[in-house]
Amino acid sequence: MxxxxxxxxxxxxxxxxxxxxxxxxxxxxxxxxxxxxxxxxxxxxxxxxxxxxxxxxxxxxxxxxxxxxxxxxxxxxxxxxxxxxxxxxxxxxxxxxxxxxxxxxxxxxxxxxxxxxxxxxxxxxxxxxxxxxxxxxxxxxxxxxxxCAALTAWNAVMHSGAAKPGSVVLVQGTGGVSLFALQFAKMAGAAVLATSSSDAKLQQMRALGADGGINYRDDPQWSAPALSMTDGRGVDLVVEVGGAGTFTESLKAIRLGGAISVVGMLSGAVEPIDVRHIYGRNARIRGVTVGSREMFEAMNRALVQHEIHPxxxxxxxxxxxxxxxxxxxxxxxxxxxxxxxxxx
Structure with missing residues (x-):
């Protein structure tokens, strides 16, 4: 030894x-x-x-x-x-x-x-x-x-979120979890909308495969353009990294029966929430805290199969x-x- x-x-x-x-x-x-x-x-x-x-x-x-x-x-x-x-x-x-x-x-x-x-x-x-x-x-x-970041995104988008062809996933910002969420959602055949305060960063997200971008500094109520981009239907899944400060907009952006994977609190932990948006949208809300070894190994198999690079x-x-x-x-x-x- x-x-x-x-x-x-x-x-x-x-x-x-x-x-x-x-x-x-x-x-x-x-x-x-x-x-x-x-x-x-x-x-x-x-x-x-x-x-x-x-x-x-x-x-x-x-x-x-x-x-x-x-x-x-x-x-x-x-x-x-x-x-x-x-x-x-x-x-x-x-x-x-x-x-x-x-x-x-x-x-x-x-x-x-x-x-x-x-x-x-x-x-x-x-x-x-x-x-x-x-x-x-x-x-x-x-x-x-x-x-951490990749496995959290895998859990949020693939394991819990079940992204698939035809679905629409919205990612917030350009941090590690959001970038991986974009890559995994595209791998699954989903369309991806991205939010950011920077047009330059939105351009980078588009270069990585995002289908649309929303500057939340220009559109603080960014759920409206998200709904417009989905012909009023709403997105299937929001990967919520902002936390309390963005949660209400996420609720407004999802479709009826849509899901929110809550993974972070970059914009704060405590804000008033109008619960009518939760039952009105029949929202499915799930907290995501990284993932298990079993999920990690499944994610790695997908990374190898699709030759995805972080x-x-x-x-x-x-x-x-x-x-x-x-x-x-x-x-x-x-x-x-x-x-x-x-x-x-």
């Missing part, structure tokens, strides 16, 4: 309610049975990471912790009894390490980078069941974007994590922001 070793980690230190990001040395204990040590190649950032560090997320622990949930790396060593992996295998982390299949349970709702330390380190340890093989056609930077907007050295977080906060990058750990 491999012995102890040293690594480096990005660490969020919380003092008097304020959090700061530091680089620290960490000890890597010997592997227990059924554990795997992974040398990190790339880590992708999510808006959830900003919410964690800023204290907007209720999941942020009061102690110092290693952030981030999304990594691609190479298996460095395996503990006794490991059968799923061998040294040299390329793997991705699992956002909820205990969520293997079925519905999310209170026992499996313990994500990386919160209740437990995350993958923002040169090497991380995981149970063998908590890893997924990285798709062979993707680079490490691309594969690192899959555990949209990576910027790659920075992992030592520049602070600058990467600032770029994510500004929202001026279309595509995922990824930290490169220098593993060839």
């Amino acid at each position: 491999p012995g102890s070793s040293q690594g480096k980690a990005l660490t969020v230190c919380v003092e008097d309610g304020e959090a700061r990001l530091f680089m620290t040395d960490v000890a890597l204990p010997p592997l227990a049975a059924h554990e795997v040590r992974v040398r990190t190649a790339a880590v992708a950032l999510n808006y959830r990471d900003i919410a964690m560090i800023s204290g907007k997320s209720i999941d942020r622990p009061g102690r110092a912790y290693i952030p981030f949930s999304d990594a691609c790396g190479i298996v460095e060593a395996v503990g006794d009894g490991v059968t799923r992996w061998r040294p040299g295998d390329r793997v991705c982390s699992l956002f909820f390490p205990e969520w293997i299949a079925g519905a999310l349970s209170p026992e499996s709702r313990r994500p990386l980078g919160a209740a437990r330390d995350g993958v923002g380190q040169t090497m991380f340890t995981a149970a063998e069941q908590a890893l997924v093989a990285a798709p062979s056609h993707l680079s490490a930077a691309e594969a690192a974007t899959l555990p 949209v990576v907007g910027r790659v920075l050295p992992w030592e520049e994590a602070g600058a990467a977080m600032e770029a994510l906060q500004r929202g001026d990058v279309v595509g995922k922001i990824v930290l490169d750990f220098g593993l060839a």
Whole structure:
């Protein structure tokens, strides 16, 4: 069994309610049975990471912790009894390490980078069941974007949303979940409408396959053009990343019996809601919190079959994590922001 070793980690230190990001040395204990040590190649950032560090997320622990949930790396060593992996295998982390299949349970709702330390380190340890093989056609930077944003979009659009030919899916903004939702909806044969505050970003979404775009800065009541673009019928599915601030417009935009997959709260968590829109539209509303390993593996099969590549907007050295977080906060990058750990 491999012995102890040293690594480096990005660490969020919380003092008097304020959090700061530091680089620290960490000890890597010997592997227990059924554990795997992974040398990190790339880590992708999510808006959830900003919410964690800023204290907007209720999941942020009061102690110092290693952030981030999304990594691609190479298996460095395996503990006794490991059968799923061998040294040299390329793997991705699992956002909820205990969520293997079925519905999310209170026992499996313990994500990386919160209740437990995350993958923002040169090497991380995981149970063998908590890893997924990285798709062979993707680079490490691309594969690192899959555990949270891609799997959330897959759950919202394909697993829960059941997008299909002839359906219309509306995605909000140009963040990671929305970009993956666009790709998966087009893969399924659906039409896609996109919203953004930027005409330039809408052009980029059209280049990626969006069938129509709505500038919500020009049209704050963007449900009206969405209805117009669907001949008054409404969309079949909204992938709701805005939260309370956009939820009412989403309700107005869906067709009778349409669905809303609620995956985020970028525009806020609490707003008054007119419930008449819910029963009046016979709306189907479902909260989506990433997904299981079973969903991840199904998504990867589709990525390989359709040769889909994630949209990576910027790659920075992992030592520049602070600058990467600032770029994510500004929202001026279309595509995922990824930290490169220098593993060839």
